[in-house]
Amino acid sequence: xxxxxxxxxxxxxxxxxxxxxxxxxxxxxxxxxxxxxxxxxxxxxxxxxxxxxxxxxxxxxxxxxxxxxxxxxxxxxxxxxxxxxxxxxxxxxxxxxxxxxxxxxxxxxxxxxxxxxxxxxxxxxxxxxxxxxxxxxxxxxxxxxxxxxxxxxxxxxxxxxxxxxxxxxxxxxxxxxxxxxxxxxxxxxxxxxxxxxxxxxxxxxxxxxxxxxxxxxxx
Amino acid sequence: xxxxxxxxxxxxxxxxxxxxxxxxxxxxxxxxxxxxxxxxxxxxxxxxxxxxxxxxxxxxxxxxxxxxxxxxxxxxxxxxxxxxxxxxxxxxxxxxxxxxxxxxxxxxxxxxxxxxxxxxxxxxxxxxxxxxxxxxxxxxxxxxxxxxxxxxxxxxxxxxxxxxxxxxxxxxxxxxxxxxxxxxxxxxxxxxxxxxxxxxxxxxxxxxxxxxxxxxxxxxxxxxxxxxxxxxxxxxxxxxxxxxx
Numbered sequence: 001x002x003x004x005x006x007x008x009x010x011x012x013x014x015x016x017x018x019x020x021x022x023x024x025x026x027x028x029x030x031x032x033x034x035x036x037x038x039x040x041x042x043x044x045x046x047x048x049x050x051x052x053x054x055x056x057x058x059x060x061x062x063x064x065x066x067x068x069x070x071x072x073x074x075x076x077x078x079x080x081x082x083x084x085x086x087x088x089x090x091x092x093x094x095x096x097x098x099x100x101x102x103x104x105x106x107x108x109x110x111x112x113x114x115x116x117x118x119x120x121x122x123x124x125x126x127x128x129x130x131x132x133x134x135x136x137x138x139x140x141x142x143x144x145x146x147x148x149x150x151x152x153x154x155x156x157x158x159x160x161x162x163x164x165x166x167x168x169x170x171x172x173x174x175x176x177x178x179x180x181x182x183x184x185x186x187x188x189x190x191x192x193x194x195x196x197x198x199x200x201x202x203x204x205x206x207x208x209x210x211x212x213x214x215x216x217x218x219x
Numbered sequence: 220x221x222x223x224x225x226x227x228x229x230x231x232x233x234x235x236x237x238x239x240x241x242x243x244x245x246x247x248x249x250x251x252x253x254x255x256x257x258x259x260x261x262x263x264x265x266x267x268x269x270x271x272x273x274x275x276x277x278x279x280x281x282x283x284x285x286x287x288x289x290x291x292x293x294x295x296x297x298x299x300x301x302x303x304x305x306x307x308x309x310x311x312x313x314x315x316x317x318x319x320x321x322x323x324x325x326x327x328x329x330x331x332x333x334x335x336x337x338x339x340x341x342x343x344x345x346x347x348x349x350x351x352x353x354x355x356x357x358x359x360x361x362x363x364x365x366x367x368x369x370x371x372x373x374x375x376x377x378x379x380x381x382x383x384x385x386x387x388x389x390x391x392x393x394x395x396x397x398x399x400x401x402x403x404x405x406x407x408x409x410x411x412x413x414x415x416x417x418x419x420x421x422x423x424x425x426x427x428x429x430x431x432x433x434x435x436x437x438x439x440x441x442x443x444x445x446x447x448x449x450x451x452x453x454x455x456x457x458x459x460x461x462x463x464x
Contacts, residue, residue, distance in 0.1 A: 002269065003271040004455075005223070005269065005455070006269060006271065006272050006276065006278060008223045008448075008455060009222045009226060009269075009278040010278050010279070011223075011448065012223035012226040012227040012230075012445075012448040012449075012452065013226045013262070013278060013279035013280070013281055015227060015230060015445050015447065016226050016227055016233070016281040016282040016448070017230065017260065017281070017282045018230075018441045018444050018445075019237075019437055019438070019441045020260035020262055020282050023260075023262055023282075026279070053271070055272060056271060056272040057276070058273065059278065071430075072427075072430075073257065073290050073292070074292065075287075098259070098260075098261065100257070100259040100287050101287075102257070102287045102388050103288070103387070104403075105386065105389065105402075105403040105405075106385070106405075107385040107405065112259045112286065112287040127386075129310060129411050130310065131291050131292070148277075148279070149264075149265065150261075150262055150264035150265050150279065150280070151261050151263070152260075152262055179444050183444075183447065186447070187451075189451075190451050190455055190458075193455050193458055193459075197459065200462050201462060
């Protein structure tokens with residue numbers, strides 16, 4: 001039941017971000033706890049393994065590119081293909097696929113949170129007098145081991161095989177959260193949770209019989 | 220479970236803010252010089268999941284709406300043939316002094332003459348620097364050139380000065396179609412040379428109604444989805460309560 005709670009939290013987060021541009025959906029993996037080998041205490045013959053519980057082993061993020069949609073806004077950018085935009089933050093360079101940018105305090109391209117977007121070589125990108133930016137100047141970085149940090153930012157080590165995608169202006173990448181899959185997962189998770197509850201109540205009634213009925217003469 | 224509830228609730232709040240912005244856009248589809256509001260979303264912090272999770276398993280805390288300024292694209296020009304209507308083409312603003320004395324910038328070029336023959340905007344703000352036309356000048360004899368030169372019956376009276384700021388998105392919205400420069404937007408400077416005024420026309424709102432309607436439906440559906448997560452979390456808590464009958 002506890003593992004299903006974590007899964008439920010992950011699905012709730014996916015659903016809350018169903019319209020966050022460049023959001024990447026998560027997947028909860030569960031595995032069983034280490035199993036015990038039961039054996040007959042009288043004869044020593046093995047009876048079989050006994051699983052004790054389930055736990056969440058990892059939450060993996062699906063970083064595959066999602067389809068972009070046209071917005072017509074000159075400061076919206078989408079990456080076609082793999083890679084991330086580089087963003088300068090107080091904690092160092094971070095990466096994002098949420099290309100909904102704006103003009104920062106010094107006339108430079110910035111994320112909606114105000115962090116500067118970086119060009120190749122780590123410079124900031126000035127917004128032209130017509131309010132546009134050439135998407136080809138933006139740095140697109142491939143990452144090894146990308147990890148979500150919140151605020152649409154991702155941390156990771158630059159590098160990795162493959163060809164970085166190309167940025168396109170006037171479009172935003174859709175959210176990776178698939179509402180249909182999330183709803184199905186949510187229902188499945190809830191039913192597993194319910195099954196866990198049934199197991200507890202069944203064990204409870206078995207114990208109740210063992211405690212109160214054994215040795216009772218009346219039927 | 221409680222975390223799941225909060226994540227979903229955060230998503231609902233974000234969608235409601237988006238809906239507020241879209242409603243405002245839709246209300247301003249006929250407002251001269253109105254610029255569409257851009258609302259973005261971001262995900263929130265990720266933290267270690269609860270019991271029955273290995274170390275390093277992290278769940279997110281939902282979504283939040285972010286203000287991404289305004290879409291400063293050009294609105295379509297609407298022909299009015301009124302001599303005192305001007306539309307700004309390109310990046311730039313007209314300077315006005317609002318009724319309460321504050322300086323402001325606007326792209327609403329529906330100008331009027333006040334009782335003393337001074338050029339003013341529809342909401343009573345005076346054009347800055349003040350531009351006074353000779354008494355009794357008929358509106359039809361007023362000419363406004365592409366560079367802002369104002370003439371009355373062929374004689375130059377003054378000039379409407381076009382200005383711009385470095386980051387128009389970061390200006391403060393004062394309502395009444397007016398914006399005030401802030402420290403972030405940078406100081407007021409002369410507009411680029413290719414910004415021109417067109418007499419006898421007004422700049423329409425740059426809100427695309429069809430797009431705004433789609434955004435509204437999207438926001439509503441995303442709101443519903445998040446509410447489903449709350450409903451499910453609620454059901455699961457009910458099931459957990461059922462452990463002890």
